[in-house]
Amino acid sequence: MTAEIPNLARTAQLIKQAVHKLELDLSGLTVLTEAASGPYAVTPVIAAMAGAKRVLAITADSSYATADEVIRQTRSLESLCGLPQRVEIFQERHLALFAEADIVTNLGFVRPLDAKVVLSMRRGSVVPLMCEAWEYRPQDLDLRACQQQGVHVFATNEDFPAIDVFAYSGWLALKMLFEAGIEIHRSKVVVVSGDKFGRVIEQRLQANGVDVMRVDRLDREIIAGADAVILADYARLDEIIGEGGDVTAADVSRFMPGGVVICFAGRADVRGLGANGVRVHPNRELPARRMGLTLAHLGARPVVDLHAAGLKVGELACRGVEADSAFSALMQKM
Known part of the structure; x- marks a missing residue:
């Protein structure tokens, strides 16, 4: 069963609203993230809407959707947002993609960011976690390798008033x-x-x-x-x-x-x-540090707002203005 975007037109509006309220400006920056299905299709489109220089997105077949279906959903959402086909979608996880990016998200098809991956990343690049610092999972990201490589890692304050996602x-x-x-x-x-x-x-x-x-x-x-x-x-x-x-x-x-x-x-x-x-x-075994159902089970808004906020954290860290911004409270140090 394919995970569909529940309300495509509304999701496009939520993306526009999130970019506006967070003053998200990714101009001049290259973003590497995932292309996924359902509510999780939004992340590369948010980056494109925020004017990223390039948006690189990794996808693959999964139990939720085929790669072809993910590409279809991404293109549909881009179109509704009034964007040309700016998201560059890749079905293989090449280290060269990580070397290109200023911002690398910690999302599904991008993970794990292990030592081999981190060592291919640019010094000064940023990994914004789409979660709070206490939710960090070591198997997803090698923090020590990031420190050695000069890759900055910040988490996202989900209680920030403009998003209030944790609620x-x-x-x-x-x-x-x-x-x-x-x-x-x-x-x-x-x-x-x-x-x-x-x-x-x-x-x-x-x-x-x-x-x-x-x-x-x-x-x-x-x-x-x-x-x-x-x-x-x-x-x-x-x-x-x-x-x-x-x-x-x-x-x-x-x-x-x-x-x-x-x-x-x-x-x-x-x-x-x-x-x-x-x-x-849900009737299935869960490993530790995993949710049975994510906030996407409620609809698109929590995902849109959280992922836009995570990209804002990436923007602030890349530009070195985290201490001087009205959005500095979005950032959590790791």
Whole structure:
């Protein structure tokens, strides 16, 4: 099944709005990013709309779309944004592409930025992470190699008022609960999290009539009688539900009969839960430091705003004006 752009015309408008409100100006800069499908088709088009000298985009066949379909979506979005076909799309990941770029994003088809890749990059080039600093994954980017090569790395403040992207985490949790058959109002939900995701989700659930409890660790007493447990501990590496976890799949079945487990971020024994009759959403195993569903599950705006903000971070770092800009609070040091 191909991941489609949900509303092409609206997505084009969101791109124009984001470029305007962030005063994104990539003139004179070459950007290397990915060409992807669905809401993630936006990134190279944002760069082109912001006047980048060149936009290089890597793509490939994936479970979401073929490379040909990605190219079609990119061209359609360019056209709706009133752009000529400026995005240069490549179906192979050549080191020469990295050597050309001033800004290299850390997105799917561009990753991993390992030592071999980083050593091909220009000294003084920038990697803007499309996430906050605490969400950094070492397997995606070799920070030490960046330091040795003189490549600057900054993360993006998702709470910056012009975008307020991190707040969508709470809305995503609500949507996932609805999809799992939980009515929200007057439902009892346990959120297990020791990080920012949990705090934001807890606040959004409370504002919508949920009887919510946020904890760092689960036990049988905590889950007893709950309608749902949301796993939302992005930074936690061990299994939260499973034989070696806080509680077992059998515990969940016994102490919260009919309840559901929402895998927002965090590891669980999904197969064991299913074998014990527990509904899991989404119903797949997650590695540590991964979200079950991304903010794109809500629509295009969170992706557009976050990726435009990340490109703004790249712009500021390339031009060396991060300390003197009204947008300096967008940047987070690594």
